[in-house]
Amino acid sequence: MPKQPVQDPTDVDQLSAAQIEERVEKTLQHIEAIQALWPGLERLEEGRRTRSVGRSLGVLGPPLAKLFALLRPKDGKDSPLARSFHVLGDQDDGDDPERFEVELLERRLKRALAQQKVADALEDLARHLDDDVLATAEIVIGPGLAALDLARTIARQNATFRAILAPVLDDFRAMTKQARKGKKPEAPKPEQPAPEPI
Helix, strand or coil: CCCCCCCCCCHHHHHHHHCCCCCCHHHHHHHHHHHHCCCCCCCCCCHHHHHHHEEEEEEEHHHHHHHHHCCCCCEEECCHHHHHHHHHHHCCCCCCCCCCCHHHHHHHHHHHHHHHHHHHHHHHHHHHHHHHHHHHHHHHHHHHHHHHHHHHHHHHHCCHHHHHHHHHHHHHHHHHHHHHHHHHHCCCCCCCCCCCCC
16 A cells, blocks of 8 residues: 655644744745845834834825825926925935935835835734744643642652752742742842951
């Protein structure tokens, strides 16, 4: 009887550890490929990010696109209307401070709108992955905490098992201690007296 081909799981919950690792590697490669498609992306610090006028792209993008289309040179020449905008030539971050570079602004606007589509899709994917992380963690943490409690009980009652479980329980104690430190500061420990000279 011929062997049936192994089918790829249709649900992430069915993935083996090896399949998960393979998907992580492939996903990270795809992310690197996406980054390579957009060289020179600028990263903003959080303060600038929250105050940026660029946040109004969705509202101001359509009227700006119409304005830039009206001001675009025809047959390589600026219209009288377009020449009226050259007073803003030093504000378009272009090459010629004497000219309002509509083509440059139009290209940048189109790029920003296109990148926003990609960013929205990636944000939706990131949100979806984050949600699945939380949902999966929920079904692990509940029984996991019960297992840690049981491990502590077993370790108190059996020295052999205590030795086996020690690394797990040490990590759990360290994590708990660190969490408590974050909640309330510990009282300073008294200094040890200097040893008496011999």
